[in-house]
Amino acid sequence: EAQVTQNPRYLITVTGKKLTVTCSQNMNHEYMSWYRQDPGLGLRQIYYSMNVEVTDKGDVPEGYKVSRKEKRNFPLILESPSPNQTSLYFCASRPGQVPYYTFGSGTRLTVV
């Protein structure tokens, strides 16, 4: 089944403890992206990647890192999480010629 898989689905962590949220897609898509969803703010892009080793900042990149060493994987790294990064995170992917993303099921992160 064609899909975007994120792990974990739920995560509670403490301030300052590094964490990684993994994302994998099995559709050979060129573009991958991370969004965060907050009440009243909709979906805001954190980072995106156009292909292997090519990444760029989205609208809210502060406090996050990404890497794209393989086409299928696009992990989101929080080096030193803070409570204001408590949010619902979505990974998404799309082919280069198609404008719309396919989304994963989300990761709910709580930083205490």
Place this chain on the structure above:
Amino acid sequence: GQQLNQSPQSMFIQEGEDVSMNCTSSSIFNTWLWYKQEPGEGPVLLIALYKAGELTSNGRLTAQFGITRKDSFLNISASIPSDVGIYFCAGRPHYGGSQGNLIFGKGTKLSVKP
């Protein structure tokens, strides 16, 4: 950054009623998309629009790409309980957008009373 103004923020309707929601921008968009998000899941694409004036249907859903390229509308006819969710508009701006980004509206939360 660029913004999409989506309205209404929420709707409470009776089963069987028709629903309308819209999205506007001060900028021109090349593509308009409508997504639905159900509780505990990621957004799922409902309809994609690529040309000004385009009217596209997907079952009971109909969406239009506004002639000015600055707005889009989504209509749901004869609503049913499984229509419950948050509906997002999204788009690719003509100017100033990056290749990798979609701009999202803040969503319309739809509740349907059986």
